[in-house]
Amino acid sequence: MTLFRGPVQAAPAEPCNTFAVPTVIAPIEGPERVVWEPDGPLVPWQVAGADDLWVEIDHTRDLLRRFEAEGPQPDRIIDRIENAGHLVVVSGPRQSGKTTLLHKAVHSLALRLDDRMRTWSNVEQLVPAQERWTARSPQELSHVRVVALAGPRNAPAHVAWAAGRPLDVDQVHDRILRKVRETLGKPEVEDGHPPGSEDLYVAYERLSRQLIEDRTVLLILLPDFGWGGEGLTGRFYRSCRDNARCGIVFFVESRNDTGCADDLRTAFGDELGTENVTHLALGPMAEGDWRDFIDARHRAAIPGAAIRVAAEVTDGAPALLTGASVGKLRKVLYAATQHAHENRRDEVDAATLRAVGRAFEVPGPDQFRRDGASRQQTEEPRP
Missing domain, CATH: 3.40.50.300 (P-loop containing nucleotide triphosphate hydrolases)
Structure with a gap:
């Protein structure tokens, strides 16, 4: 039986994007450490706290x-x-x-x-x-x-x-x-x-x-x-x-x-x-899952992550978010949060989302269906 000693304490706060991903890096010298990357999977067996970012969509x-x-x-x-x-x-x-x-x-x-x-x-x-x-x-x-x-x-x-x-x-x-x-x-x-x-x-x-x-x-x-x-x-x-x-x-x-x-x-x-x-x-996200994803990130207490998604976004249904896969969703929100930070805004509002949306292709609803209709769009090239 594993016994854990003491409360889990958060690492010192540092500026961070609400939708970044904690990733372990191994420097040539010194111990492994965690950095916040723009993209990547959650790896809870490697990063303490990553479970807090897991969203049960x-x-x-x-x-x-x-x-x-x-x-x-x-x-x-x-x-x-x-x-x-x-x-x-x-x-x-x-x-x-x-x-x-x-x-x-x-x-x-x-x-x-x-x-x-x-x-x-x-x-x-x-x-x-x-x-x-x-x-x-x-x-x-x-x-x-x-x-x-x-x-x-x-x-x-x-x-x-x-x-x-x-x-x-x-x-x-x-x-x-x-x-x-x-x-x-x-x-x-x-x-x-x-x-x-x-x-x-x-x-x-x-x-x-x-x-x-x-x-x-x-x-x-x-x-x-x-x-x-x-x-x-x-x-x-x-x-x-x-x-x-x-x-x-x-x-x-x-x-x-x-x-x-x-x-x-x-x-x-x-x-x-x-x-x-x-x-x-895995299949496509269910209706409303994108809101659960945002809410989970807001609750996770990521160090230094001060910029939130505005209610006008979550109360609405922007196609850029509702039609996206979970990977595309996180990338869009990461880009929007970076844009808000660079423009000294304290939240991702509808205008910010529109500003970054031009860089992302809005997928059609059939792009994530579990049939052969979208095979050409989703298949990765061979090595």
């Missing part, structure tokens, strides 16, 4: 609750007899909040896993309370390690490509195992093995035994690989599920909002929906 609230009820459960993940991990796939349209939901799910599971591991180990540890808006200490989740292959932004990377061509599934797992070895500091973790499912099985089985010995659970975060119609995505999902042994959970992001379910059906057939695979599919 309609679809994310339901998906998170389903994840916690039906997704990977701590007792099953650490069950050495069952010896089965889990695969979690998060999909959705562009800028729908996939990466933030993925990190929220990771943090939720990490807290439950760490608490369960401490109970299993019969250990009570006094963990100093973290200041808000600081990088989390490894002590806080000492039984859980998170390996983000493409960094916290989980941006599409060349993880699964070489010389402009997609790697095969085994080669991608080689890279995953190499990164895990570097993170855990375990040179005995096998990687660089010859292609073949048996060797992959052996490599992950060995990794699982090491995790059990160290009483550690590994959460592996992976971006969309941009494989398109190569048929590799379904095979990769299958390989993750099959190689997720005791103590290992894969989290994979998919930008293929219209085809992810098909990839999963191809990979698992009738097995889809079993206890070892969870699919969280």
Whole structure:
């Protein structure tokens, strides 16, 4: 059981945009620190206080609750007899909040896993309370390690490509195992093995035994690989599920909002929906969610964030906000807040919103539908 000492204190105030994002940076020298960036996902397992910025808009609230009820459960993940991990796939349209939901799910599971591991180990540890808006200490989740292959932004990377061509599934797992070895500091973790499912099985089985010995659970975060119609995505999902042994959970992001379910059906057939695979599919925001987003930011007590959104904006229904995805919404509001600050205004009013609106394309309502009509508009180019 984890015990927290003392109240959580806010970091010293500094000028900040109400719609900025707290992000951990690691300087060449000195400890990690948090800066407020114009863009990026919320990463609560890495930044203390980031949970305060989480907004339970309609679809994310339901998906998170389903994840916690039906997704990977701590007792099953650490069950050495069952010896089965889990695969979690998060999909959705562009800028729908996939990466933030993925990190929220990771943090939720990490807290439950760490608490369960401490109970299993019969250990009570006094963990100093973290200041808000600081990088989390490894002590806080000492039984859980998170390996983000493409960094916290989980941006599409060349993880699964070489010389402009997609790697095969085994080669991608080689890279995953190499990164895990570097993170855990375990040179005995096998990687660089010859292609073949048996060797992959052996490599992950060995990794699982090491995790059990160290009483550690590994959460592996992976971006969309941009494989398109190569048929590799379904095979990769299958390989993750099959190689997720005791103590290992894969989290994979998919930008293929219209085809992810098909990839999963191809990979698992009738097995889809079993206890070892969870699919969280994001959709468009519900009516009024944009107001909830603004209200949550106003309540979060972000250091030095003095500029608010005026009532004439929230009481109205400007198309620039009501028709936007959550990613576009935050970018518009960030730009409007910067504009207000530069013009020495104390709020974002309708005039300010109109001034910055020219720089943003107002999306049509069908641009975020979960069908193929907008596929050309939402699909990201390959690496």
